[in-house]
Amino acid sequence: MHLIKPLGAAAAALVLTACTTNPYTGEQQASKAATYGAGAAAVCGLVGAIDSGKHARNAALGCGIVGAGVGAYMDVQEAKLKEELQGTGVQVVREGDNIRLIMPGNITFETDSYNLRSSFYSVLNSVGQVLSKYADTTLRVSGHTDNTGSRQYNQTLSERRAGSVADYLATREVDRDRMLVQGMGFDQPIADNGSAAGRAQNRRVELYILPNQR
Structure with missing residues (x-):
């Protein structure tokens, strides 16, 4: 199933709520959200969590570089690495x-x-x-x-x-x-x-x- 498609109102809500909460750890990240746009990174992270295939990777890349910025793209990786390597x-x-x-x-x-x-x-x-x-x-x-x-x-x-x-x-x-x-x-x-x-x-x-x- 292709996940690269308009996410609608539900995704918009995710972006808004994720601006203050890391999608993987639940930690508050208001300062990073202000700097990097972590809401878009949250959407990328959720896409990747649902589908680990090529389409998810491309979606994460697009969100990270275009929507959220480099910092948010790295935020998602940092959270995932900490989760995996704990x-x-x-x-x-x-x-x-x-x-x-x-x-x-x-x-x-x-x-x-x-x-x-x-x-x-x-x-x-x-x-x-x-x-x-x-x-x-x-x-x-x-x-x-x-x-x-x-x-x-x-x-x-x-x-x-x-x-x-x-x-x-x-x-x-x-x-x-x-x-x-x-x-x-x-x-x-x-x-x-x-x-x-x-x-x-x-x-x-x-x-x-x-x-x-x-």
Whole structure:
């Protein structure tokens, strides 16, 4: 059934009510509505929730870019990612119009390996489902390590780990051409490498979701 059609008075009501409420979490978002037009994003999100196929994706794209703006388009993705990734250990961080997913090394890879843990497949499946549906973004996959070992070893490991995440997402209908893969070695720590806890935080893969420039 095609869902890309006039939505009428009922949709207008949804837009008005969604201007203050996130359609997925129920949280009040008056400021974002004023800035981005979150009401239109709510309609896009509802369309996507009803029909996860190509028509829903196209409808979401149209609403996000034309009706609601980039911010609202990213709002819907952020809410959906938080919903899908709750309790997985992956952090969803909003930075302006960008979204950053922080995937800790202890849940993604075995020590000194770039082979994904089989237990992490289901998490990446959820990420891939959202990214394939909201395709009007560019993805940057960055690998990071702690400072144990040589610079060259850590650089190579970080590149391979980022590549493993990107390669798996490509099997979940996320276009590989959307992805920039890079290894950062130990040059961008987020915690103190002087402690075991800090090193564990630094061993990670980060996925940046960036809206396409138009």
